[in-house]
Amino acid sequence: MKIIAHRGASARAPENTVAAVRLAAELGADGVEVDVRVTRDNQLAVLHDTDTRRVAPGAPVHTVKRNYLKELQTLDVGSWKEAKFAGERIPALGDVLAALTPEQEIFIEAKSRETDAVLAALSKLIAPSTNPGFPAARTVIMSFEMVLVRKIKKLRPTWRTLLLLKHKPTTHLFGQILSAIRAKHLDGIGQNRTWTFTPEQYASLFAAGAILSVWTVNSATEAKVWRERGFHYLTTDIPDAIKTALKS
Secondary structure, X not given: OEEEEEOOOOOOOOOOOHHHHHHHHHOOOOEEEEEEEEOOOOOEEEOOOOEOOOOOOOOOOOEHHHOOHHXXXXXXXXXXXXXXXXXXXXXXXXXXXXXXXOOOEEEEEEOOOOHHHHHHHHHOOEOOOOOOOEOHHHEEEEEOOHHHHHHHHHHOOOOEEEEEEXXXXXXXXXXXXXXXXXXXOOOEEXXXXXXXXXXXXXXXXXXXXXXXXXXXXXXXXXXXXXXXOOOOEEEEOOHHHHHHHHHO
């Protein structure tokens, strides 16, 4: 099971910043998860919320959809975490990709619902649309929107896509997900750690070749349980501690 740093090493560095991404590499994370939103100038800004209120307290509030990337990047999004991170800026997705090691994977959660804009921006960064580009084999695109991930998979079949599930789906929705995975319209799921499928449902997902990922696990005991279930990826705020625990 590979360990993915949630928004970078977000327990110790400001989330979704280059500093958090670099720290994740230092701590041995196998990859990094980040959130992206489409800016007014159709760039992908790495930011979880719709606006900057939480990560730049006291500064003028900028809304991702209404502001240009360069305007977002005028804000200090590091000081709220710790004084030593003062001056950290909201990165473009390309900045994050450049900060990864050659072995690390990137999990990109598309927070914006504008599928065409997200796809166009990603296509400028990820191979084979862009050559050279960030390797598709080290890239996972995720969203809570089935329409978005299925369309991306249809147009970019070499990219891996996961449907995010906050709550346990109904039997009907599970059937739709399983059918989409079997038909290669989707690669797998990313699920919240607070619930589980039945053993039979997990068995059917594995049989279909699904990629299984869980977020956000910060307990060593829990991490071992998810590993025993056969999950491929686990997202955590504390990648070093979880990796150490899994070695024991």
